[in-house]
Amino acid sequence: MITLYDTTLRDGEQREGVSLSVEDKLRIVARLDMLGVTYIEGGFPASNPKDIAFFEAAGDLTLKQAKVAAFGMTLRKGITAVEDEGLVALADCSAPTVTVVGKAWDKQVELALETTLEENLRMVYEGVAYLVASGKEVFLDAEHYFDGYKSNSAYALEVLHTAVNAGASALVLCETNGGALPHEVYAITRSTVEALADWSSAQVTVGIHCHNDGGCAVANSLEAVRAGATQVQGTVNGYGERVGNADLLALIANLELKMGHEVLGAERLQLLTPTALFVAETFNVTPDAHQPFVGQSAFAHKGxxxxxxxxxxxxxxxxxxxxxxxxxxxxxxxxxxxxxxxxxxxxxxxxxxxxxxxxxxxxxxDIKEREAAGYSYEVADASLALLLRTELGQPASYFKLESFRVIAEKREDGRVMTEATIKLHVNGERFVATGEGNGPVNALDVALRLAIKRFYPQIDLLELTDYKVRVLDESVGTDAITRVLIETGNGEAAWGTVGVSENVIEASWDALVDAVTYGLLVDIS
Ligand SMILES: [Zn+2]
Known part of the structure; x- marks a missing residue:
């Protein structure tokens, strides 16, 4: 039986350029609960006001089956548990499960922590025992476990043994630097599982936590499972610092579809792709079209x-x-x-x-002709759908443009403001709306929404998530052709649209109209 432990909200948020609000985190928790993840690590309850607010709110959540986990350090050196504020915050937080990091590499203990191997064992023991006594389910993240095992296997195992004696219920072998290879992870996990089985009292789960620096995080995690690990840690879409963590979605799919483990079951497995998109959008990261299993191009064939x-x-x-x-x-x-x-x-x-x-x-x-003129439908599925419908005599049209005007103004303070005015007709009624934005597309988007909102309030759900402009060099004469690609989402699905013109604003408008029209089409039909 495999248990899933998600760390998107802690390790995943370490990805460069990402910052999640408390609401973002809570929405992701709900989504992961729906997916069927058992543990959802939320962050450090003592580290900053945002995480403190998250754990307060998380205490009020009603989850179907997931448990929220808090993350922190074991006891700091030279003090007792009650003197350690971080440990006290972990004991007091709303999360029923707590994961604490302990060092398992002798060199790290001596050089990074600057203490003795014995003191490190005391820190692990007293930290874990204190949290167990406070009523928490406690997991030990054995940091640098694989490097530690290679350096001094007896000591690495002693750290695990100490945590078990203190009451830890899972020992998570962390491949912290992300450079180990699958055969090494297999061999070390196997030896560790065997050593644990030899200890008479040990009824403890072995977990695996991998980083992807060598490109092997998913492979390493799967090897650990083959060697006997039963708790699998990872992040949605493999988000994480440097090159990221093990991609939990790919792990789930491989475990379930290739290795015969029942992890989510066939029905919830179909939530992998929408979950990937949802988390990408919440992280404000463009979804990777080439991501295994869930990417938009994962099953695309060009030939x-x-x-x-x-x-x-x-x-x-x-x-x-x-x-x-x-x-x-x-x-x-x-x-x-x-x-x-x-x-x-x-x-x-x-x-x-x-x-x-x-x-x-x-x-x-017709498609080939349009491609020759600069259109590309490879990522603009929605524009293709609208084109096909139009050509087949079933056009989708929810408003009719009379005219638009865009003005850009550079101000004394250096800011550039753009204003768009749109005149259009909906169901025979004429609407005029003006929108301001930081650029022409943004201003047009704002004005268009204002103009049609009375008839189509669901427009509020649509969000432009990406905008790309490319000047095509195939153009003849002095006017270059511009292609605009827009990506739009409604929290459930995402779709791409395209516009092409010699004028970037006109190209943007065409892509925007398709984006909104498709969103309404999907919603209405
Ligand atoms: Zn990590």
Whole structure:
């Protein structure tokens, strides 16, 4: 039986450039609970006002099955447990489970901690025992365990033994520097599990916590499971400092689909892809299209040959059925792809195309023409869906533009403000709205929302998450062609749209209109 321990909110938030609010953290907790994670580590209850507020709020949460865990250090050197503020805060916080870090590498104890090996054992023992006595379920994170085991295996094991004697219920072997290789992790975990089995009293869980510095975090974690570890730690999307942690989603998918462990069950496994998107959006990080299992391109095939083979035999070029993890067999429509690609892409977008109809040939020709003019539908699924619907005589249209105007003003204080005025018609009524923003797209977005909000209040759920501009060098003459790609989400799904023009504002407007129209289409239909 494998237990999942998520550390997205503690180790994952260490990713450069990320800062989560208390509300962000609480929303992620709810999402991970829905996914079926057993432990959700929330942060250090003593470290800053935000984490203190989080643990206060977390105490009031009603979770289906997950337990919130707090993280901290074992006892500091030279003092007793009650003198250690961090330890007292852990004992007092709302979390039923506490994970404390103890050093397991003799060199680290002597050189980094600057104390004796005996004092380190006392710190582990008294820290764990104090928290157990306060009623917590206590896990020991054995820091640098693998380097420690290579340096002095007897001491590394003694640290674990000490924690067990003090009442720890899980020993988490941490591959802190992220450089170990799978065969090493297997061998050391195996020896450790065997050594623990030899101790008469030990009824203790062995966990694994890996970082991805050598690109082996998921592989290392899977090897640890093969060697007997039963608690798996990781972060959603592999977020974490430096190159990140083990990607918990890939771990889950591999454990469940490749190694035969029942981790979430088939139904909740389909939540992996939406969870990846949700956490990426909450982290304000562009989702990685090429992420294993859950990336938008994880099952994308560009070649017409692959696509037509896949249409006949789903396993032809995919390692799993993408729907098992809530993903889709995105078939990339490009200049290379043939008719089979378009048919299966359309089916995925909910549009039925007959395989050898003349209409399909005409659509394909039109798409190729637009690609030659600068459009790209590889990430702009939503624009493709709208184009197909229009060409098939089922256009989605919720408002009609009369005109827009954008003014950019540079002010004395150095700030540039942009103002957009939009005139449009909804259901025969005319609306005029003005929006301000930090750039033309932002200002147009604000004005458009104001103009149509009365008819479509659900527009509030849509959020533009990414905006990319590319000047295409294939253009002829003096005017360069600009392609704008916009990514939009509603908290549940994300979609891409594209606009192309010699004018960047017009290209942006076209991509924006598609983004909003598709959002309304998905919501209304
Ligand atoms: Zn870590």
């Amino acid at each position: 017409g040959l692959h696509a037509s083979a896949l249409a006949r035999f789903a396993g032809a070029y995919n390692h799993i059925d993408p729907t098992a993890v809530g993903n889709f067999a995105h078939v990339v429509v490009s200049e290379l792809a043939g008719r089979a690609s378009l048919v299966s892409k359309a089916a995925q977008l909910g549009i039925d195309l007959p395989a050898d109809d003349a209409i399909t040939a005409k659509l394909l020709a």
